[in-house]
Amino acid sequence: MEQFKKKFLEEATELIANLEQALLSLDENPQDKSLHEEVFRIMHSLKGGSSMFGFDKIDAFTHELESIYDLVRNQKIELKRNILDITLESVDHIKILLESGDELSAENEKNHSNLLNKIYKITKSVSGDIITEKEEIEKHDDKNDNVIHNQLSDKPTYQISINPDENIFKNGTNPLYLIDELASLGHCKVFAKTNKIPEFDELKPELCYVSWEVFLSTDKSIDDINDVFIFVDDICEIEINKIDNSNLLEITAFTNEISNVVPDDGFSELDKIKELANNVKANEVKEEEAIKDQSSQDFYSQIKKNVISNIRVASDKLDDLMNLVSELITTQASLTLYAENNQNSELVTIAENIEKISRQLRDNTFEICLIPIDTMMVRFKRLVRDLSFELDKEIQFTAEGTETELDKTIIEGLTEPIMHIFRNSIDHGIESADERIKKGKPKQGTINFKAFHSGTNVYIQIKDNGRGLDAEKIREKAISRGFISPEANLSYQELINLVFLPGFSTASKVTEVSGRGVGLDVVVKKISDIRGEVEIESQLGVGTTITIKLPLTMSIIDGLLVEIDKTSFVIPLSSVDKCFEVKTETLNNNFNNRVKLDGSLIPYINLRKEFDINENCPDVQQVIRINYDNFNVGLSVDKVIGEYQAVLKPLGRLFKDLEIVSGATILGDGSIALVLDSGKIINTFDRETLERREAYYKGIKNIEDN
Amino acid sequence: MGKNIVIVDDSESIREVVEFTLTNAGNNVKVAVDGEDALKYFDGSKIDLVVTDLYMPKMNGIELIREIRKKEDYKFVPILFLSTESQQEKKIEAKEAGATGWIVKPFVPEKLLAAMNKVIR
Known part of the structure; x- marks a missing residue:
């Protein structure tokens, strides 16, 4: 059972996560019926599992909790915020129970009963309709079934009539199994009434035409006999009568005579049977009876592995x-x-x-x-909900693109910094309701989380409509901290970027929530650890948007292996658009570092110059056009070798400021190639200039065309 | 011996207990995570017994039972459902949908086999 228990624990953790998620969605749409059902269903699964694997406290606790949602889904109580609060609190409590293996410390014990009381209050509040759903958990009877009884004559004899509905087969029931089961209870004699079976032409094989009369002698109770018919009591007429307190079937005379008494077309009358019984008992002869032995099997003696569609892996x-x-x-x-x-x-x-x-x-x-990023969402939603409550701010949280997938190591590294950004937004960004009303903003603040793909990157945007960053305040602070000199003339963007500096904090007072001395610099550091970048945009009084750019994966990329003289470089293949041959002469005699490829002029970087390689320049060079964010840039190299899978290795701290190189890789011959970062290469060109030039050249082209 | 049994439950742990118990009793067991998933097994191949949970995200047990009963090949296949409910109404609903019997959670393997023995041999 232990192995299953472990599995249950994993599963329960997942169920709880789903439950939390569903509850948070309910917080937004308290009337959503499908969510009521979902919450109930998850609680139910949790209850079922915990009862199976001996988590009795969780079982009992979840049962009570589930009762609330049973009432909710049956529209007997309205789902109010206080109920959700208690439920979320309870969910946290269940987590503790799970972690502690269903044990409770004294402190938690108190919480346990507190919560139960709160839950009772809710369920009992439904006047006159107190839940009676208490499950009559059928306790398994552990009494040994295999005790051998020798005193056969003490077993009472019953007459049992079984008259099934003709549609009994449609439930998948085979009545013969019922009779088999009866036979296993003791000594028995069966009479089948076949008179209703029609002529072959009229016989419908899916209907049952037969009824049975069984004489059973057993030491089991009438309840036990009734249990045989537990699945069919609605579709089968069953009558059980006790004929005698002794085992009549041991008396040969009775078994011989009984067939004369039992009619073919109906059930025998009880009186007649009893009469026969009294007659034959006079000269009873004992017979031996074989004892049925139900050997119990040891089900866990051997383990067989079976393949299922999903497996969990550490x-x-x-x-x-x-x-x-x-x-x-x-x-x-x-x-x-x-x-x-x-x-x-x-x-x-x-x-x-x-x-x-x-x-x-x-x-x-x-x-x-x-x-999927979705896996982090519950924590975020919960954070927003709890924090906004704690700080008494009204915040609406929306999320888009949460199905976007990322490497799990990236997701792991991402949760904490994003939580920090959220805390900042809620604490410093979003104003209190009063302040918002004064400013003429909607009372409710919003925080929007958005994830999307672009090229080889995934972007995550967290946008609030709070007070935005005050550049003047930042400037003053930066000057007072000595980050900039008072004369420095910085643009708005340059000023707000200062918040990423270590030791910078604009909050005038340190609060419980975000001002713990950990600034946005830590966020930047953590995100750059997973090769991501952080950008901030803000408008005073309107809101702040923080954008995180992340690589899809961290370790291996498809690249194009190129050579300049004897040095190899790898360019990420995903950004490579096309390769061209260009004469070195053309490259050297160009205007403004632009080269004409496929009829259009694009800017290019001469990598020979960039890396200061001057020897053995060939007459014809290759220009690789890379495309990134809709911008084209050429890179000139000596030779294109071909595709190459590059296992990305970091270059180490010394090179961390290197702009256009994202790492290195080891080639087949053991030499090292630098991996170029196409995004950063393009960024070395000033974006605005690029756009302006683009427009300019388009203009020229238009004039030429005309 | 060696019955073909389909187990349907969204809870992996319960699925495994049932699977383990039935496999050890010498049966061929197939598993599905919900009603929708289970339907793939009802392609005309021989199935002797279905054991299904009632509460599942995609197609619950009762819907599954109805779907199975619609199929000509599986009109009479015994279906047991697992439930923590010993409430009468749920049982009646499942029985009306065409279930053969039920097993109340929590159960020990013996109880599962006992219920199974009520409907197949």
Whole structure:
């Protein structure tokens, strides 16, 4: 049972998360009937599971909690905020119970009974309709069934008539099993009444035409006999009569005579049977009876593994898998290189196959490691709800794009910084209701969470309509802290970016909630740990938007391997648009670092210049057009080698300020290639200038066209 | 022996207990996570018994029972439902939908097998 118990614990944690989520949705739509059902269903599953696996406290507690939602879904009580509060509190309590293995400390014990009282108050408040749903949990009778009884004559004899409805088969019932089961209770004799069976032509095989009369001698009670018919009591007429206190079936005379008494077309009259019984008892002869032995099996003596559609895997195992895949890909690159150098066609084929397989393996592993952002949402919603309540602010929280998937390591690293951003928004961003009304804003503040894909990145935006950042205040503070000099002439954007500096905090007083001395600098640091970037936009009095840009995955990317002289570089393939051959002469004699590709002029970076490589310049160079956020930029290199799977390794702290390189990778021959960051390369061009130029050149083109 | 049994429950732990018990008793067991998922097994192949939970997110037990009974091949297949409810109304609803019997949670493996023995041999 232990192994299942562990599984239940995992499952219960998930159920609780779902429950929380459903409750929070209910908070927004208290009248949503499907949510009432959902909450009830989850509680019910939780109750069922906990009762199975011996979590009696959770079982009992959830039962009471569930009663509330039974009343809610039957519209006997209205779901009010206080009920939700108590429910959420109860959910937290169930979490504690789960963690402690259904045990309670003295303090929690008090909380337990407190909560139960609160729940009772709600359920009892329904006047005159106090819940009677208390489950009559059928306690399993552990009495040994296998006691051997020798005193057969003490077993009373019953006459049982079984008259099934002709539609009994439609429930999947086989009445013969009922008779088998009766027989297992003791000594029995069965008479089948077959008179109603029609001629073959008229016989419908799906109907039951037979009824039975059974004589049973058993030491089991009438209740036990009734239990045999528990599934069919609605579709089968059953009558059980006690004929005698002794085992008549042991008397040969009775069994011989009885067939004469039992009619073919109906049930025998009780009086007649009793009369016969009295007659034969005079000269009773005992017979031995075989004793039925129901051997109980040991169900847990052996374990058989079965495959099911979903399996749970510990996340560190996934990390291991990911690491192994990275190693495999690095090794595979060596193999490919070795095969090429040895001119052995067979080896080359094998190497190619391995490359193909390892690529698929890599993709699959990635997919396994992706989880939807949704998994974090419950915590956020709960935070917004609890905090807004605590600070007495009215906040509406909306979320979009939560189905967006991200690598699980990224999600793990993301929760805490995002929580911090939320805390900031709620505490400092959103004003109190009074203040908002004074400013002519809607009383309710809003916080919007939005996640979306763009290229190889996922963006997360957290937007509030609070008071926004006050650039003047920031400026004063920055000057007082010595971050900037009083003469510094900074733009609004430059000023608000100062909030990301370590040790910067604009809140005039430190509050319980967000001003714990941990500033936005920590958020930036945590997000850059997972190779993400943070941007802030704000408008005084209107609101603040914080945008987090994240890579889809952290470790392996598809890249284009290129060479400049003898140095290799990798450009992320997802941003590569097209490759062109351009004469070095053309590149050297250009205007404003622009090159004409496919008829349009685009800016380009001469990587030779960028990396200061001057030797062995070829006559013809390759220009790779990369596309990022709808901007095209060319990169000039000597040679394009081909596609390459790059296992990304960080460059280390010394290089962390390096703008256009995102990491390094080890090539098949053991040498190292730098991985270029296409996004950052484009950003080195001033975006506004790019746009202006774009418009300018379009203008020229239009004039030319005309 | 060796019955083909389909188990339907959204709770993995319960599913596994039932599966384990029935497999150990020598049966061929298939599992589904909800009613909708379970329907894939009713493709004409031989099924001797269905054990289903009542409360499930996608297609609850009662809907599933109705769906199964609509199929010509499975009109008479025994269906047991698992429920923590010993309430009469839920049982009646399930019985009317065409269930053969039920098992009340919590149950020990013996009880499950006993209920199973009531409807198949």
